[in-house]
Amino acid sequence: MNIFISSTFEDLALHYQSLVRAIRENGMNVAEVPHSQNMVLANIESLRKADLFIGIYASRYGDILKDFELSLTEIVYEEALRLQIPRLIYLVDPHASWAVEHLHTNFQGAMMRIFLDRFPQENPEIRYFDTPQDLTQKALLDIAAIVARKNA
Numbered sequence: 652m653n654i655f656i657s658s659t660f661e662d663l664a665l666h667y668q669s670l671v672r673a674i675r676e677n678g679m680n681v682a683e684v685p686h687s688q689n690m691v692l693a694n695i696e697s698l699r700k701a702d703l704f705i706g707i708y709a710s711r712y713g714d715i716l717k718d719f720e721l722s723l724t725e726i727v728y729e730e731a732l733r734l735q736i737p738r739l740i741y742l743v744d745p746h747a748s749w750a751v752e753h754l755h756t757n758f759q760g761a762m763m764r765i766f767l768d769r770f771p772q773e774n775p776e777i778r779y780f781d782t783p784q785d786l787t788q789k790a791l792l793d794i795a796a797i798v799a800r801k802n803a
Contacts, residue, residue, distance in 0.1 A: 747781035
């Protein structure tokens with residue numbers, strides 16, 4: 652199984668790294684995105700090879716790239732929807748303690764709220780996490796359930 656993981660970096664680096672390590676330790680592949688002049692195209696090309704999309708979201712919207720109106724994070728999510736790639740969506744628990752420097756209160760904060768408000772209509776199940784370990788445990792269980800359904 653080839654898994655594409657999408658998240659912002661500043662606030663979710665530890666969560667992302669924990670999940671990537673666990674997925675690889677369980678014999679699955681995490682899609683690599685090569686560094687490129689065109690990061691949108693590089694992400695989309697990697698996403699197209701994925702069997703599963705995992706979106707990890709907290710409070711940061713991500714950078715809005717030059718010539719785009721959306722963040723790279725939202726662009727990749729939009730492409731996963733368009734390609735109808737199975738999705739697992741994880742949102743930070745609203746009650747989890749979160750570093751103040753990771754909270755957006757400006758335009759990007761407003762964009763993130765609009766982005767997050769879409770998830771209930773577009774995703775059958777949303778899971779909530781707080782720690783990297785909590786996210787990793789939940790995601791591995793969800794991946795195992797998907798693999799079991801595919802093999803049934």
